[in-house]
Amino acid sequence: MRLRFGGLIAIVSVAICVCALEAADAGDDPSSRLAEKIMSTSHPDSTAVLVLFDEDLVQGLRSRLPQPFKVVPFRHPDVPHHDAFVPAQLGQMYREASAATWSCSDVWVIGRLAGPTGRRRATGFADMAASMVRSRVLRDSLKTSRGMVTFSRWVDRPGGAAQRAETRRALEHADSVLARGIPKPTPITRPFTLSELQLNRDTLSYFVARLADTSFYSIGGCSEVDLVFWDASEGLGRLGPGVVPVLVERITDPNPFVRERIQEALGLVTQDERILARTNGEYLKFYDQPEGSAPEIVRAWWTKFARYWVPADSTR
Numbered sequence: 381m382r383l384r385f386g387g388l389i390a391i392v393s394v395a396i397c398v399c400a401l402e403a404a405d406a407g408d409d410p411s412s413r414l415a416e417k418i419m420s421t422s423h424p425d426s427t428a429v430l431v432l433f434d435e436d437l438v439q440g441l442r443s444r445l446p447q448p449f450k451v452v453p454f455r456h457p458d459v460p461h462h463d464a465f466v467p468a469q470l471g472q473m474y475r476e477a478s479a480a481t482w483s484c485s486d487v488w489v490i491g492r493l494a495g496p497t498g499r500r501r502a503t504g505f506a507d508m509a510a511s512m513v514r515s516r517v518l519r520d521s522l523k524t525s526r527g528m529v530t531f532s533r534w535v536d537r538p539g540g541a542a543q544r545a546e547t548r549r550a551l552e553h554a555d556s557v558l559a560r561g562i563p564k565p566t567p568i569t570r571p572f573t574l575s576e577l578q579l580n581r582d583t584l585s586y587f588v589a590r591l592a593d594t595s596f597y598s599i600g601g602c603s604e605v606d607l608v609f610w611d612a613s614e615g616l617g618r619l620g621p622g623v624v625p626v627l628v629e630r631i632t633d634p635n636p637f638v639r640e641r642i643q644e645a646l647g648l649v650t651q652d653e654r655i656l657a658r659t660n661g662e663y664l665k666f667y668d669q670p671e672g673s674a675p676e677i678v679r680a681w682w683t684k685f686a687r688y689w690v691p692a693d694s695t696r
Contacts, residue, residue: 410522410529411440418488421533424448428484430477430506432491433499437529441490452480454491454506465502473502477509482544485536487514492527507532512547513540539598543609568657574691576654577622584623587615588630591638613641617648621655625689631678643674650681658688 418429418441428450431438435453442451454477456469465473481487487510491503514534521530590596590612598609616623627646633639643666649655650663664681666674 409436409440410524411437411444413522414490414529414531415441415444417531418445418449422449422486422488426484427486427488428452428481429488429490430454430481430510432489432503432506434492437490450480450484452477454489454503470502470505474505474509477506478512481509481512482548483541485514485541487534488531489534490529490531492529510534513537513543537599543598566657567660568654571688571690572621572654576620577689577691579619579622583615584619584626587612587619588626590615591630591633591641592635594637610641610644613644613648616642616645619649620652621649621689623649624655628678628682631675639674646678655688659685 418427424446425448429441429445430452431441432454438451438453441449445451454473456465456473458469489503489506489510491506510532511534514536516532516534518533519530520532521528523529593612596611598611599607616627624646627642627649630642631639631646633642643664646664647666650659656663662681662685664678666677
């Protein structure tokens with residue numbers, strides 16, 4: 381009887397120990413619960429998971445999430461304890477996180493709340509990368525024996541992928557300019573042809589009609605700073621050389637809001653390479669000019685270069 385009772389105690393003791401170990405494992409390793417949450421709401425082909433300074437969590441999520449999910453460690457190899465970062469290291473971490481998440485419409489940021497000041501400051505750069513034309517739709521935490529694990533989810537705003545692609549092209553161009561210097565455009569002395577000045581009239585009418593619409597805009601930037609992109613100005617600025625005379629005629633519009641949008645559109649379109657090749661790189665800019673002088677600036681520029689808008693084949 382004593383042996384049976386002693387054996388029972390031993391069995392119960394082993395069971396308690398096993399349960400305690402399993403509970404400790406569950407508390408120390410939140411990757412299983414996080415993986416379930418991510419898989420329940422996000423599509424694997426368009427989702428990246430940024431993991432902050434936690435190699436165990438990186439490996440845990442990689443082992444539990446299906447292969448298409450991207451699990452990206454956010455860290456710097458030259459700072460083994462992740463407690464101090466120089467600006468160049470922070471910049472490198474931000475660039476790598478941005479590059480890894482650029483094509484993803486859904487980004488999760490996961491990490492432990494506790495940590496040195498330097499690490500907490502660095503995590504802000506992970507949020508900046510995740511917030512590139514995305515909005516945060518979730519912020520929560522899990523309690524573990526090693527501290528709180530926080531997680532947030534960012535999803536694309538309307539047009540987010542296109543805006544990031546445009547930003548990426550601009551950054552690549554800037555990098556090439558820094559590496560090789562500003563390329564000099566091949567000068568062109570002939571006027572534009574009729575085909576070069578051709579416009580889609582429906583598209584032109586649509587954006588001109590929306591110039592006074594104060595609700596026609598989109599938001600970009602990051603979590604720290606929101607940038608307003610006026611869609612009528614952006615749309616007109618992409619129409620090419622043929623839109624310039626239309627905008628020049630409207631630079632004295634009585635509505636000050638419309639005048640500002642026309643200035644923005646002219647600033648964009650006159651940086652078209654085909655125009656710069658004829659103006660020796662001179663484009664319309666208003667930010668460093670006296671207030672209220674926009675019409676004079678435009679008229680002076682137009683007087684100088686209007687000859688290029690008389691089509692070369694107009695007399696044929």
